[in-house]
Amino acid sequence: MLWVLASLFFSWCAFREIRGSIVARPGFDAPTPVTKPYLALVLSLAVTSAWPPLHTWHFQRLLSAKATELADNHPAEVHCNTLFDTTHAPEMLAAGHANPDSGEIGIQHPWCGTLMSYLRHPERADERELQSLDMFTHESMHVRGERNEAVTECQAVQRNYRAAKLLGVPDATARQNALDYYNGFYQQRAKIGGMQSAYYSDQCAPGKAWDEHLSDSTWAIP
Numbered sequence: 592m593l594w595v596l597a598s599l600f601f602s603w604c605a606f607r608e609i610r611g612s613i614v615a616r617p618g619f620d621a622p623t624p625v626t627k628p629y630l631a632l633v634l635s636l637a638v639t640s641a642w643p644p645l646h647t648w649h650f651q652r653l654l655s656a657k658a659t660e661l662a663d664n665h666p667a668e669v670h671c672n673t674l675f676d677t678t679h680a681p682e683m684l685a686a687g688h689a690n691p692d693s694g695e696i697g698i699q700h701p702w703c704g705t706l707m708s709y710l711r712h713p714e715r716a717d718e719r720e721l722q723s724l725d726m727f728t729h730e731s732m733h734v735r736g737e738r739n740e741a742v743t744e745c746q747a748v749q750r751n752y753r754a755a756k757l758l759g760v761p762d763a764t765a766r767q768n769a770l771d772y773y774n775g776f777y778q779q780r781a782k783i784g785g786m787q788s789a790y791y792s793d794q795c796a797p798g799k800a801w802d803e804h805l806s807d808s809t810w811a812i813p
């Protein structure tokens with residue numbers, strides 16, 4: 592929001608400068624010629640400050656479309672929360688939250704940025720970046736209709752490979768990333784215990800009760 596206001600302000604400065612060169616300003620007899628360096632400066636500031644909100648808007652549209660696909664066409668709408676949204680959101684500590692009824696997914700600050708950096712270099716994803724991929728898949732599973740956290744998370748780990756590919760990650764890297772999350776952070780949840788264990792089940796494994804036998808499952812043998 593601040594970026595939008597800044598961009599509008601600089602656009603207004605540019606407009607005022609151009610108008611002043613056509614119509615005389617109050618108190619002046621004749622129009623004043625444009626100060627080119629000033630105009631160039633405010634125009635470039637207007638464009639630069641419009642970039643972050645445009646970039647976020649574009650990313651949200653991409654995530655909304657892909658979340659809808661992951662949710663078997665239950666319409667999803669992803670919103671990347673700003674720092675301001677995040678501190679006012681009810682579930683401030685969770686990285687994301689989803690409303691299975693409305694299809695709205697809110698991603699907390701700075702997790703959209705983490706997901707963006709994952710997508711810039713998936714072949715060297717760190718643990719947080721892998722978690723950002725899973726968070727996106729997890730919230731999509733809520734939109735698909737599941738409310739139980741452990742089941743939702745299990746549906747997500749099986750689809751992280753699919754999710755990464757939908758977001759443009761090359762096939763082999765997508766599978767490796769999804770497996771790394773499943774074998775790494777997902778298994779650690781059982782050991783961490785507490786709130787984390789609500790997201791874990793030992794039935795979430797190949798051939799176990801919660802295996803959905805997806806043809807493109809994270810753990811399917813290629």
Ligand SMILES: [Zn+2]
Binds near residue numbers: 729733740743
């Ligand atoms: Zn959840």
